[in-house]
Amino acid sequence: MSGLELTYLIELGWLVLQVFVIIIPLLIGVAYLTLAERRVIGFMQLRKGPNVVGPFGLLQPFADALKLLSKETILPAGADKVTFVIAPMLTFVLALVAWAVIPFGETLVIADINVGILYLFAVSSLGVYGIIMAGWASNSKYAFLGALRSAAQMVSYEVSMGLVIITVLLCVGSLNLSDIIEAQRTVWFALPLFPMFIVFFISTLAETNRAPFDLPEGESELVAGYFVEYSSMSFALFFLGEYANMILMSAMTTILFLGGWLPPFDIYPLNIIPGPIWFILKICFVLFVFLWMRATTPRYRYDQLMRLGWKVFLPFSLIWVVLTAGFLISFDMLPATAGLN
Amino acid sequence: MIETLFFYLFASITCLAGLMVISSRNPVHSVLFLILAFFNAAGLFVLLGAEFLAMLLVVVYVGAVAVLFLFVVMMLDINFVELREGFQRYMPLGLGVGGVLLAEILFVFFNSADMPETVVMVTEVSNTRVLGRILYTDYIYLFQLAGLILLVAMIGAIALTLRKRENVRRQSIASQTERTRADSIEVVSVPSNTGVKRS
Numbered sequence: 001m002s003g004l005e006l007t008y009l010i011e012l013g014w015l016v017l018q019v020f021v022i023i024i025p026l027l028i029g030v031a032y033l034t035l036a037e038r039r040v041i042g043f044m045q046l047r048k049g050p051n052v053v054g055p056f057g058l059l060q061p062f063a064d065a066l067k068l069l070s071k072e073t074i075l076p077a078g079a080d081k082v083t084f085v086i087a088p089m090l091t092f093v094l095a096l097v098a099w100a101v102i103p104f105g106e107t108l109v110i111a112d113i114n115v116g117i118l119y120l121f122a123v124s125s126l127g128v129y130g131i132i133m134a135g136w137a138s139n140s141k142y143a144f145l146g147a148l149r150s151a152a153q154m155v156s157y158e159v160s161m162g163l164v165i166i167t168v169l170l171c172v173g174s175l176n177l178s179d180i181i182e183a184q185r186t187v188w189f190a191l192p193l194f195p196m197f198i199v200f201f202i203s204t205l206a207e208t209n210r211a212p213f214d215l216p217e218g219e220s221e222l223v224a225g226y227f228v229e230y231s232s233m234s235f236a237l238f239f240l241g242e243y244a245n246m247i248l249m250s251a252m253t254t255i256l257f258l259g260g261w262l263p264p265f266d267i268y269p270l271n272i273i274p275g276p277i278w279f280i281l282k283i284c285f286v287l288f289v290f291l292w293m294r295a296t297t298p299r300y301r302y303d304q305l306m307r308l309g310w311k312v313f314l315p316f317s318l319i320w321v322v323l324t325a326g327f328l329i330s331f332d333m334l335p336a337t338a339g340l341n
Numbered sequence: 342m343i344e345t346l347f348f349y350l351f352a353s354i355t356c357l358a359g360l361m362v363i364s365s366r367n368p369v370h371s372v373l374f375l376i377l378a379f380f381n382a383a384g385l386f387v388l389l390g391a392e393f394l395a396m397l398l399v400v401v402y403v404g405a406v407a408v409l410f411l412f413v414v415m416m417l418d419i420n421f422v423e424l425r426e427g428f429q430r431y432m433p434l435g436l437g438v439g440g441v442l443l444a445e446i447l448f449v450f451f452n453s454a455d456m457p458e459t460v461v462m463v464t465e466v467s468n469t470r471v472l473g474r475i476l477y478t479d480y481i482y483l484f485q486l487a488g489l490i491l492l493v494a495m496i497g498a499i500a501l502t503l504r505k506r507e508n509v510r511r512q513s514i515a516s517q518t519e520r521t522r523a524d525s526i527e528v529v530s531v532p533s534n535t536g537v538k539r540s
Contacts, residue, residue: 049413113392114392114393115392115396115467115469119396121400122396122400125403125404126399126403128408132408136369138417144415151408151412152412155404158405175467227369239456303512304512312387
């Protein structure tokens with residue numbers, strides 16, 4: 001074996017190791033997010049939630065996983081077999097690949113690419129395929145309706161999400177995620193761009209099909225939506241993908257508006273805590289708000305959901321893009337022009 | 342070495358997916374293969390160093406346009422037998438378009454010696470920034486024109502499909518939120534055995 005090939009192999013091994021270092025904690029995080037969801041909603045509804053399996057119910061996610069694993073995988077007779085099997089895999093893979101560009105600390109990132117935020121946006125817009133393929137391949141009316149709802153909803157809210165991202169980019173002048181975080185050293189974007197923060201957060205709720213926008217799953221009308229026909233591990237993959245997407249969207253909110261791995265103030269006791277810990281704490285906070293929303297809001301009606309996306313968020317975020325650009329130009333604060341001339 | 346490997350991987354998947362688009366029996370599978378082709382084309386863009394174009398291809402074509410394709414194709418009530426019948430009729434047209442495209446590519450391929458060398462930017466500026474600089478300064482009018490054409494197309498599509506239907510009760514959000522307790526609820530005490538008369 002020549003030296004060149006050896007270096008390639010070592011590089012490959014190092015990369016695989018990095019991937020595992022991110023994916024394994026992420027999957028554990030997903031497992032405990034499901035537990036946290038049930039506990040938090042339980043407390044908000046004045047009941048206990050799962051507290052029997054293990055101390056404080058800490059082993060509940062593993063019990064659930066074992067239960068799902070031991071069940072039978074069912075392929076419906078009328079289903080399009082290949083698409084039916086690929087769909088949950090696609091959902092799960094897409095929920096994981098986005099993490100390649102997420103910066104956990106100043107230098108802690110697998111791929112620090114120039115178009116990081118576009119990559120995230122692209123991957124999150126692909127998530128709709130897993131759902132629409134599952135709904136179509138199941139050959140069931142409930143699943144198909146759920147998939148159509150979901151696809152329309154995700155495409156609609158992506159538009160306003162894109163505009164919110166443009167607003168942030170105007171203030172940063174770079175598509176690189178580390179640059180976006182670095183630009184928030186003085187003040188987190190959540191403060192000057194507060195309305196956009198709210199629009200973005202609500203759009204992420206719609207994008208991840210979470211309450212109050214969980215119409216694709218609307219159990220009272222569609223049984224469970226696009227994954228009605230799935231069972232066992234394929235169902236678990238959808239579930240994992242959905243929760244990993246929630247964590248991803250929280251990470252995106254944190255990066256764009258809550259200063260990523262930066263401490264809230266650059267003062268003594270706060271800035272000795274390492275960046276990744278701040279990052280994870282902020283993600284946990286956003287996730288808590290996700291659960292809080294689920295426990296306290298009723299489900300939207302579908303036409304109202306579409307109205308909110310197209311007639312409220314889209315014009316509003318468009319106006320904010322123009323306002324922000326106008327403000328930055330008139331006060332000569334546009335960062336993108338700094339490196340130009 | 343690795344890049345060449347990836348080039349052949351992306352290129353062969355793109356070609357295979359393209360073949361499957363026109364040969365698969367189920368139109369939904371065709372669209373799914375089309376998406377795969379788009380995706381691999383984006384991979385080729387990344388290998389060229391045009392990461393911005395690659396991401397744009399994924400966001401616009403895969404993330405938005407193809408979803409709508411898929412939507413339409415899934416909703417259509419398609420008769421597969423009928424679809425195969427048209428194959429013979431459209432074959433010459435398809436072959437003609439394919440032939441023209443092939444001729445163009447061959448022309449470029451064999452005349453590539455006369456073509457101006459690709460200008461390689463030796464600056465540290467990312468290609469997003471370079472694209473933006475050229476698009477919004479040198480070609481600003483063309484850019485605006487393209488935007489205008491899209492706007493007109495959008496308005497046209499809306500005007501064609503929007504219809505006012507009779508007998509449909511639409512929700513008026515403004516009048517709903519303006520409702521107060523006073524004009525929607527009235528408390529009446531009902532005397533027993535007589536009830537309340539309303540005009």
